[in-house]
Amino acid sequence: MSRLVKRGALAIGLAAAAVSPLLGAPNLGRPATPAEIAAWDIDVRPDFKGLPAGSGSVMQGQDIWEAQCESCHGTFGESNEWFTPLAGGTTAADQKTGHVKSLAGPDVPQRTTLMKLSTVSTLFDYIRRAMPWTAPKSLSDDEVYAVTAYVLYLNDVVDDAFVLDQDTIREVQGRLPNRNGMSRKHGLWLASGKPDTANKACMRNCGDEANVTSSLPDYARDAHGNLADQNRTFGPVRGVQTVAPAPATDAATASSPAASALLLAQDNGCTGCHGVDEQILGPSFREVAKRYEGKPESIGKLTRTILQGGSGNWGEMPMPAQDHLDDAQADALAQWILDGAQ
Amino acid sequence: MAESLKRRGAIVRAPENFLSGDQIAAVGAGRRDFLRQAMIAAAAVGAGAAMPARAAEASAGDPDILNLPPWSTTLGKPVASTPYGSPSKFETNLVRRESPGLTRVGASSVSFAPLQGLFGIITPSGLHFERHHQGWQDVDPARHRLMINGLVGTPKVYTMDDLMRLPSVSRIHFIECGANSGMEWGNVAVPTVQYTHGMLSCSEFTGVPLSVLLEDCGYERSDGHYVLAEGADGSSMTRTIPIDNALDDVIVAYGQNGEMLRPENGYPLRLVVPGVQGVSWVKWLRRIEIGDQPYGTKDESLHYVDLMPDGTHRQYSSIQEAKSVITTPSGGQQLVGQGYYTVTGLAWSGRGAIRRVDVSADGGRNWRRAKLETPVLSKALTRFNIDWEWDGAPAILQSRAIDDTGYVQPTMPQLRAVRGSKSIYHNNAIQSWAVAPSGEVSNVQVG
Structure with missing residues (x-):
């Protein structure tokens, strides 16, 4: 190629780059390998595309449940402590119609997962990708089958001898209490969809005088803290004082080691299962302090239990490992608990 | 001398x-x-x-x-004394906040943006609302990958190096959680605009149009009707997006307001799906799959489904219809005295641009047209302002948005007449703020 032609080609290239986003394929990125796709492509569709080979029984599911699921979801998937309940609220008649009857009308009870579930693939897919809560994607495919089977058993969709696998899962689909409960006949799926309300932009003397139908009750005035502290202290408005000013000692308490340990416990979900004074799913912090009173050597044991989990010390309910904490945090929590969680 | x-x-x-x-x-x-x-x-x-x-x-x-004052009579601080700048020490009141009792677990919760004190249309990145399904992560960009597979000619893997070399766009769009205002379907539940409307933010996003990547992988035009987006976090959250939507204006974004995305907003890569509820804007985006059917994922089958009075759930409800709210004066605020105020607020539509906003001070009987501040952009927040002389009498302030499809934001009774009061999601009703003679403003509903 002569120098002149080369220079011409360069000039054309620059000019084209300035006005057009792509001169052809950008040739960036690389082909994904089959192993890479297998490692990440874990979704399972309602038609069971993507469902892996494997099987698991209700009985196997129960063992996994008790070790890894029960502490959040409760023995029967009924717990409302951390998340909305999984099981309950459907009838044998719902299983026949495929439409959970109690969802209709103005007095709908709290909806459980199984009251809404229309595709069994959804349950399998979600357990596989996101459970257990603190160790997502740690279950084998067989274990996912087993836990899925157990959740279905909790809602009487299958019996206690049931084994879930690639074939039986298709039968289960036909028994889901709310399998016919979803609708796509609405205008909110696509930008071009038709709205379901049709307000008119009237400007003068529109309708009757406004009548207040709902307002916040007085007892809820401080439910979101002091609104004065949630607005600027200058400008056209102030926040309304909804809480009496805090005593001056609060600032000192907030920065103390004990206060930061309590924050640590709150931030890491400890207080979901342990109250300072009250037993929730696990013992209260003060019960723990009482048991180890006068045994300063027990701090190591307590730190280990926090990090690695434990069971049998305080009843049936196992405590899951809190391995998202580092050693120093676990140690600080253990010390704070032994000091009486003050 | x-x-x-x-x-x-x-x-x-x-x-x-x-x-x-x-x-x-x-x-x-x-x-x-x-x-x-x-x-x-x-x-x-x-x-x-x-x-x-x-x-x-x-x-x-x-x-x-x-x-x-001392700032006039002393030497100030040198440059770069805060290498990444922070707001003034006098600005500690306007922060993201949780609504007490809404959720039990902080890693699967919501924090609301303090709309009551924000100006213009851009949400400061540090005040952008948060919704995480299994906690937020700070993902190492050097180890982050985007995979595109399914109905494509060549399944591909892109590094951040690749993605940031590709042609990019920068667009301003709002993001609103489908459950924004969800606590108010039945009755007034929360006191301020931070909690009624604060699952709403607006940023300038920069990234690669998804259409560029889909073309690059050779997606199958005949059968590739849907796109699945998946995150790299523990929840690996997934949502289905129709292909027409994906090819239209969806962005695989890494930039937000001139810098990289914040970790809480999906650093280093998130999907931007203009006009669509926030749950589809998958954070820490690791994978896009092209398929011929929707995927029925957890967050489009068990959550983000709208319960109708007949007991069916609307599935794949996604679009955020036209909505507006007055941010000042608003619930929980106290006017400093009688006289002149600017009533200011935000309007937005998932179907296009805002054409008009009307404001009423008498609970919806009489309306005046507000001034729209520029820019007025499609699927972005639009700021509106209007003069108001407060004479000390009780008033009920409302705003009403009209978008460029002609759709008029509904009243709460109109919305309930169609959808009942149990649907949680997609409450875009007109908001009412009552002004008492004391100057205290509170959240009310009118019928």
Whole structure:
């Protein structure tokens, strides 16, 4: 190629780059390998595309449940402590119609997962990708089958001898209490969809005088803290004082080691299962302090239990490992608990 | 030296500022006592600092003017003393907040943006609302990958290097959680606009149009009707997006308001799906799959489904229809006195641009057209303002958005007539704020 032609080609290239986003394929990125796709492509569709080979029984599911699921979801998937309940609220008649009857009308009870579930693939897919809560994607495919089977058993969709696998899962689909409960006949799926309300932009003397139908009750005035502290202290408005000013000692308490340990416990979900004074799913912090009173050597044991989990010390309910904490945090929590969680 | 001082007239003439013409004449005539007395009098005025503020105001003016504050009389801080700048120490009240009792687990919760004190249309990145399904992660960009697979000619993997070399766009769009205002379907539940509407933010996003990547992988036009987006976090959240939507204006974004995305907003890569509820804007985006059917994922089958009065759930409800809210004055605020105010607020539509916003001060009987501030962009927040003279009488402030499809934001009763009060999601009703004679503003619903 002569120098002149080369220079011409360069000039054309620059000019084209300035006005057009792509001169052809950008040739960036690389082909994904089959192993890479297998490692990440874990979704399972309602038609069971993507469902892996494997099987698991209700009985196997129960063992996994008790070790890894029960502490959040409760023995029967009924717990409302951390998340909305999984099981309950459907009838044998719902299983026949495929439409959970109690969802209709103005007095709908709290909806459980199984009251809404229309595709069994959804349950399998979600357990596989996101459970257990603190160790997502740690279950084998067989274990996912087993836990899925157990959740279905909790809602009487299958019996206690049931084994879930690639074939039986298709039968289960036909028994889901709310399998016919979803609708796509609405205008909110696509930008071009038709709205379901049709307000008119009237400007003068529109309708009757406004009548207040709902307002916040007085007892809820401080439910979101002091609104004065949630607005600027200058400008056209102030926040309304909804809480009496805090005593001056609060600032000192907030920065103390004990206060930061309590924050640590709150931030890491400890207080979901342990109250300072009250037993929730696990013992209260003060019960723990009482048991180890006068045994300063027990701090190591307590730190280990926090990090690695434990069971049998305080009843049936196992405590899951809190391995998202580092050693120093676990140690600080253990010390704070032994000091009486003050 | 003496000559040069004389030329700097201001310095030698200074005493004349507090000497009368007669006094100056006297000084010139050698009566220096006058000068001494005049100096004493000037010093007394300067001593206002020691006088009680009220007396100073009465006598001379505002002590914040008369007494120079330390920032006027000391040396300020050097450059780069805060290498990544922070808001003023006086701005600690406007922060993201949780709504007490809404959720039990912080890693699967919501924090609301403080709309009551924000200006314009851009949400500061540090105040952008948060919704995480299994906690937020700070993903190492060097180890982050985007995979595109499914119905494509070549399944591909892209690094951040690849993605940031590709042609990019920068667009301003709102993001609103489908559950924004969800606590208010049945009745008033929360006190301020932070909690009624704060799952709403608006940023300039920069990234690669998804269409560029889909073309690059050779997606199958005949059967590729849907796109699945998946995150890299623990929840690996997934949502289905129709292909027409994906090819239209969806962005695989890494930039937000001029910098990289914040970790809480999906650093280093998130999907931007303009006009669609936030759950589809998958954060920490690791994978896009093309398929011929929707995927029925957890967050489009068990959550983000709208319960209708007949007991069916609307599935794949996604579009955020036109909506608006007055941000000042708003619930939980107190007007500082009677007289002039600017009523200001935000309007937005998932179907296009805002055409008009009307404001009522009498609970919806009479309306006036508000001024839309520029820019007015498609699927972005639009700021509106309107004058208001508060005479101390009770008032009910409302705003009503109309988008460029002609759709008019509905009233709460209109919405309930169609959808009942149990649907949680997609509440875009007109918001009412009652102003009491005391100047206190509160959240109300009107019928």
